[in-house]
Amino acid sequence: MPKALVAYSTRTDNTAKIAEYIAEGLRFSAADVTLVNIKNIKEESQLEGYDIYVFGSPTYHGEMTNSMKTFLFLSEKADLAGKAGGSFGAFGWSGEAPERIYETMKNVFSMNMTPDGPLMLKSGDLEGGMKMAQAYGRKLGGMVA
Numbered sequence: 001m002p003k004a005l006v007a008y009s010t011r012t013d014n015t016a017k018i019a020e021y022i023a024e025g026l027r028f029s030a031a032d033v034t035l036v037n038i039k040n041i042k043e044e045s046q047l048e049g050y051d052i053y054v055f056g057s058p059t060y061h062g063e064m065t066n067s068m069k070t071f072l073f074l075s076e077k078a079d080l081a082g083k084a085g086g087s088f089g090a091f092g093w094s095g096e097a098p099e100r101i102y103e104t105m106k107n108v109f110s111m112n113m114t115p116d117g118p119l120m121l122k123s124g125d126l127e128g129g130m131k132m133a134q135a136y137g138r139k140l141g142g143m144v145a
Helices: 014-028 066-076 096-108 129-142
Strands: 003-008 032-037 052-056 084-090 119-121
Touching: 003 014, 003 129, 014 032, 014 052, 014 084, 014 119, 014 129, 052 066, 052 096, 052 129, 066 096, 084 096, 084 129, 096 119, 119 129
Parallel strands: 003 032, 003 052, 052 084, 084 119
Antiparallel strands: none
């Protein structure tokens, strides 16, 4: 059974809700999922042992959260090359954070990113967001099944 890490930062809990739905989708594809707020990850060793990595942050004033930036620097020290990956985030007016996370995971970490690109939703509860996030998780699970 593949192991997946869904790590996120959140400001208003919208990104946390999307993370929960992605985790459900991964579980639907028979993955063992760890869902964690990045504020609880302090060492790169906490990133070891997963087959799938999904990182998420809201976009606020055109940027990802500062805690996500710090988390990405920590993640760069872990050996994530070749691992399956995806990114996601909630946004109000723009959605730069998930795209920047995706590009960092692909180009800096050399990960095998989902060809669907990042998942960007205003909320997990609007416009079919729950189903879209679950489907994203299923696709990520299918990358290592």
